[in-house]
Amino acid sequence: MAWVSLVIAGLFEMFGVLMINKLHKDRNWQSVILLILGFGASFLFLSHAMLTLPMGTAYAVWTGIGASGGAILGMMLYGESKDWKRVMFIIMILGAAIGLKLFS
Structure with missing residues (x-):
């Protein structure tokens, strides 16, 4: 269950990053509230995961x-560079996260 909470925390982190971009474009209260809710939920699920998982791994x-x-969403939604080197390093980050799951 801790790993599920950790993945949910990561997804809310991605949402929070999207809301930072939205706040830069649309300076309104809705963007601020969504940003706070996104990062708040992220920290909540992260703290739940850390009840079981080691801090460094989590x-x-x-x-x-x-x-x-965040980088993938930037490429998909905002036309950021899709250079093969950038994609390779994103895959390496995800591979490291999966490796921590497999060997923790």
């Missing part, structure tokens, strides 16, 4: 999901 996986997910 934090590495959480940041890996958030960083790689």
Whole structure:
């Protein structure tokens, strides 16, 4: 269950990153509230996962999901570079997160 909470935390982290971009484009209260809710939920699920998982593992996986997910969403939604080297490093980040799951 801790791993499920950790993945959910990572997904909310991705949502929070999207809301940062939305806030830069649309300076309104809805964007601020969604940003706070996204990161708040992310921290809530991360803290739940850390009741069972070691801090280093949980934090590495959480940041890996958030960083790689944010980069992928940037490529899909905002036309950011899809250079093969960038994609390769995103795959490496995700591979490291999966490796931590397999060997923890």
